[in-house]
Amino acid sequence: xxxxxxxxxxIAADLNAQGxxxxxxxxxxxxxxxxxxxxxxxxxxxxxxxxxxxxxxxGEYQYFADPLPDPLPRLRAHxxxxxAPIADDWARRMGRPGFPARLDELxxxxxxxxxxxxxxxxxxxxxxDYNRLHQDLYGELVFPLQAAILLSDPAEFEGGxxxxxxxxxxSQSQAHVAxxxxxxxxxxxxxxxxxxxxxxxxxVQMRHGVSTVRAGKRMTLGLIFHDAA
Numbered sequence: 001x002x003x004x005x006x007x008x009x010x011i012a013a014d015l016n017a018q019g020x021x022x023x024x025x026x027x028x029x030x031x032x033x034x035x036x037x038x039x040x041x042x043x044x045x046x047x048x049x050x051x052x053x054x055x056x057x058x059g060e061y062q063y064f065a066d067p068l069p070d071p072l073p074r075l076r077a078h079x080x081x082x083x084a085p086i087a088d089d090w091a092r093r094m095g096r097p098g099f100p101a102r103l104d105e106l107x108x109x110x111x112x113x114x115x116x117x118x119x120x121x122x123x124x125x126x127x128x129d130y131n132r133l134h135q136d137l138y139g140e141l142v143f144p145l146q147a148a149i150l151l152s153d154p155a156e157f158e159g160g161x162x163x164x165x166x167x168x169x170x171s172q173s174q175a176h177v178a179x180x181x182x183x184x185x186x187x188x189x190x191x192x193x194x195x196x197x198x199x200x201x202x203x204v205q206m207r208h209g210v211s212t213v214r215a216g217k218r219m220t221l222g223l224i225f226h227d228a229a
Contacts, residue, residue, distance in 0.1 A: 004024060006079075006082060008082050011023065011082070015145070016086075016193075018166075019188060019206050020164050020187065020206075021186070021187050022185070022187075023184060023186075025181070025184050027075075027183040028183060029182055031071065032183050035122070035151055036219050038069060038122070039219070045065055046064065047062065049061050049062070055132075057132045058125075058128060058129045059123065059126065059130065059131065060123070060124055061122060063117070063121045064118055064120045064121065068120055072120055076120065076225065079147055080103040083225075084099055084100070084101050087099045091144070093194035094203060099143060103225065110226055113140060114229050115139040115226060115228055116228075116229075117227055118228075119138055119224040119226065119228050121222045122220070122221055122222070123220045124217065125213045125217065125218040125219075126213060126216075126217055127213055127216070129160075129218075130209070130210055133208065134209060136190055138228035138229060140229075141226050143190070144189060144192070145225070146188065146190050147185045147187045147188075147222075148220055148221070149221040149222075150162075150184060150219075150220055154180070156218075157216030158215040159214035160212070160214075160218040161177045161178075162186055162220075163175060163177055163211055164177075164188055164206060165206065165207050165208070167205045167206075167207075188206065190206075191205070192204060193206060
């Protein structure tokens with residue numbers, strides 16, 4: 001990961017304009033492959049979810065156990081420090097409490113709120129798999145931004161587009177597709193974002209998911225900054 005991959009002024013502008021933003025490459029192809037190889041090591045994970053059993057879609061994902069594998073701790077901390085000022089501004093505009101400047105301070109708040117389980121996860125999709133539109137909340141304390149990093153090479157699968165849908169008041173839903181490359185992240189609103197209106201800021205609901213994979217295998221790393229209850 002290089003600082004050149006994280007143009008924070010541009011990322012902040014995109015998040016404020018549309019609720020999502022693309023980064024440059026955060027992980028090398030070799031690191032992406034090494035992380036994918038962890039998926040079949042059950043001792044690395046605290047739980048496995050088969051999506052169709054819960055009506056979430058089709059496919060599966062696993063939540064990492066502590067301690068997280070390298071380079072996830074550094075990556076999460078670095079991303080959080082860049083996102084915290086944006087999240088703090090959003091909280092102020094939506095009339096909510098702000099957020100600390102460092103991830104370890106947010107983790108301490110999560111623990112105090114009874115949210116102690118790690119939420120970083122890896123998702124695996126094969127032909128016919130998909131993820132329904134959803135929000136990753138996990139408890140009362142929610143950091144308003146998260147990231148998804150594509151671990152697979154796009155040449156390895158067909159379909160499987162990362163989709164975001166926003167719902168503005170009294171308007172039809174609008175869909176966005178993030179054209180991810182291997183090692184690249186999309187940063188997006190977990191639940192809602194503030195939008196400036198003629199009478200001040202209002203809230204826009206957002207959900208995200210993955211369209212049906214038509215062929216091949218697609219793997220993604222999800223980085224959520226608040227822990228789960």
